[in-house]
Amino acid sequence: xxxxxxxxxxxxxxxxxxxxxxxxxxxxxxxxxxxxxxxxxxxxxxxxxxxxxxxxxxxxxxxxxxxxxxxxxxxxxxxxxxxxxxxxxxxxxxxxxxxxxxxxxxxxxxxxxxxxxxxxx
Amino acid sequence: xxxxxxxxxxxxxxxxxxxxxxxxxxxxxxxxxxxxxxxxxxxxxxxxxxxxxxxxxxxxxxxxxxxxxxxxxxxxxxxxxxxxxxxxxxxxxxxxxxxxxxxxxxxxxx
Numbered sequence: 001x002x003x004x005x006x007x008x009x010x011x012x013x014x015x016x017x018x019x020x021x022x023x024x025x026x027x028x029x030x031x032x033x034x035x036x037x038x039x040x041x042x043x044x045x046x047x048x049x050x051x052x053x054x055x056x057x058x059x060x061x062x063x064x065x066x067x068x069x070x071x072x073x074x075x076x077x078x079x080x081x082x083x084x085x086x087x088x089x090x091x092x093x094x095x096x097x098x099x100x101x102x103x104x105x106x107x108x109x110x111x112x113x114x115x116x117x118x119x120x121x
Numbered sequence: 122x123x124x125x126x127x128x129x130x131x132x133x134x135x136x137x138x139x140x141x142x143x144x145x146x147x148x149x150x151x152x153x154x155x156x157x158x159x160x161x162x163x164x165x166x167x168x169x170x171x172x173x174x175x176x177x178x179x180x181x182x183x184x185x186x187x188x189x190x191x192x193x194x195x196x197x198x199x200x201x202x203x204x205x206x207x208x209x210x211x212x213x214x215x216x217x218x219x220x221x222x223x224x225x226x227x228x229x230x231x
Contacts, residue, residue: 043210045166046223047220059218095165105213107156111165
């Protein structure tokens with residue numbers, strides 16, 4: 001059974017940093033692109049970043065470019081999101097999602113339950 | 122405002138059919154596959170349709186997808202109260218090198 005499980009969310013002050021992790025199981029992690037998608041309270045889905053199966057050249061939404069860094073460790077079947085210079089508008093549930101192919105152009109077939117990040121003083 | 126445009130809400134009676142539209146451009150829907158997601162209240166999104174018109178295993182054939190030019194449509198027949206959810210379309214944008222979601226459509230089953 002495919003599972004993706006996020007961790008690392010919490011309360012952080014504006015300007016602070018947080019690192020999210022996503023542990024995957026039930027599929028060959030190194031064969032698939034992965035992504036982070038967030039959802040602010042009461043709002044729609046917003047793609048944050050996607051990273052190919054090999055881990056090179058992640059893509060980022062303009063809203064997080066230069067502040068967030070996606071990476072993956074295929075030996076540990078784990079996806080990461082390093083979030084720096086956090087702002088109030090980054091407050092959201094962050095979902096980890098498996099993509100259907102090894103690059104980021106195909107849809108998301110499995111989603112985690114999400115981890116809440118709250119940026120507030 | 123989302124690059125992919127969806128109606129904010131749709132409604133129909135139980136047992137009836139509804140369609141949800143998703144409008145984009147040549148850099149996204151026009152040249153890439155569209156997928157649709159269902160988000161029930163308080164839960165994570167779930168893949169309903171991939172590659173424009175394909176259903177993952179376990180998704181009933183009451184759900185269908187189509188694409189024409191720069192627009193896509195999700196159809197749901199035999200509406201049930203359990204279908205009440207927010208539905209999102211999504212696709213890759215080749216110009217932006219970014220994945221896009223529509224703003225979401227809230228379905229109400231009367």
